[in-house]
Amino acid sequence: MNRIPFWKMQGSGNDFVLIDHRRSFISDGERAGFARKVCAPKFGVGADGLIFLESSATVDFRWRFFNADGSEAEMCGNGGRCAARFAYLHGIAGEKMAFETLAGVIHAEVLDRRVKLELSPPHGLRLGLEIPLSAKTWTGHFINTGVPHVVLPLADLEAAPVTEVGRAIRFHSLFEPAGTNVNFIRRSGFRELQVRTYERGVEAETLACGTGSVAAALIASRLWGMASPVVVHPASGETLKIYFDAAGDIFRSVFLEGGAAVVFQGELWRDEL
Numbered sequence: 001m002n003r004i005p006f007w008k009m010q011g012s013g014n015d016f017v018l019i020d021h022r023r024s025f026i027s028d029g030e031r032a033g034f035a036r037k038v039c040a041p042k043f044g045v046g047a048d049g050l051i052f053l054e055s056s057a058t059v060d061f062r063w064r065f066f067n068a069d070g071s072e073a074e075m076c077g078n079g080g081r082c083a084a085r086f087a088y089l090h091g092i093a094g095e096k097m098a099f100e101t102l103a104g105v106i107h108a109e110v111l112d113r114r115v116k117l118e119l120s121p122p123h124g125l126r127l128g129l130e131i132p133l134s135a136k137t138w139t140g141h142f143i144n145t146g147v148p149h150v151v152l153p154l155a156d157l158e159a160a161p162v163t164e165v166g167r168a169i170r171f172h173s174l175f176e177p178a179g180t181n182v183n184f185i186r187r188s189g190f191r192e193l194q195v196r197t198y199e200r201g202v203e204a205e206t207l208a209c210g211t212g213s214v215a216a217a218l219i220a221s222r223l224w225g226m227a228s229p230v231v232v233h234p235a236s237g238e239t240l241k242i243y244f245d246a247a248g249d250i251f252r253s254v255f256l257e258g259g260a261a262v263v264f265q266g267e268l269w270r271d272e273l
């Protein structure tokens with residue numbers, strides 16, 4: 001297939017190319033390179049990630065999610081909302097659906113232009129991690145909300161060294177071999193947070209990260225007793241809502257709600273990418 005139909009979507013400013021791949025035409029070995037080409041700004045469409053929607057034997061569909069650098073990620077919260085809305089608008093699923101990811105089965109509900117996802121249970125919580133970097137030792141908190149996240153509370157978020165320190169922690173030996181995403185957070189209200197994220201696989205700050213926003217809310221609940229629902233403002237200025245039940249270190253019924261918008265649709269000219 002040389003002309004490949006795609007949709008460009010964004011969820012809170014995290015942007016994705018989505019392809020209906022139920023009749024598979026890109027082989028496993030080609031996916032990483034294809035994702036790099038499609039996500040490249042200027043030469044491709046330009047996006048933080050590429051999503052293939054594929055058939056599932058058990059639920060509505062399954063996906064394969066690739067970061068802009070061609071690495072495959074287990075989960076993506078903003079991309080998950082876009083995939084759910086794409087599936088709904090293409091008649092692949094109804095308003096309520098379930099889809100397979102490498103992080104488990106995700107449940108989703110399309111609420112017009114917003115989507116509410118129920119994530120698989122977070123795990124791996126580690127509070128008060130000392131992370132030594134050359135200039136200073138940072139204290140961070142780790143949790144896996146589908147993908148790995150470090151959360152660093154900071155008073156002055158505008159001045160946060162997201163790129164420099166984010167990248168150093170992302171590649172720190174403490175988090176090898178998988179690496180981690182890195183979120184700088186600030187409490188901005190009773191149940192509100194501002195979050196800036198350095199994303200693994202994009203290797204830059206993005207405008208928002210859904211699983212990172214969930215990680216921030218769960219860490220805020222453990223550190224400061226912040227109760228559900230927590231409103232998160234990512235760098236894009238959009239609003240994400242996080243719901244959860246907390247019992248000590250265990251989090252259940254974790255939901256992420258936010259927008260999922262179709263930006264444009266087109267055809268990729270595969271031979272010319």
Ligand SMILES: N[C@@H](CCC[C@H](N)C(=O)O)C(=O)O
Binds near residue numbers: 076078079202211
């Ligand atoms: N932006 C996503 C997370 C995508 C995966 C991440 N870059 C990783 O490799 O861990 C989100 O909204 O959750």
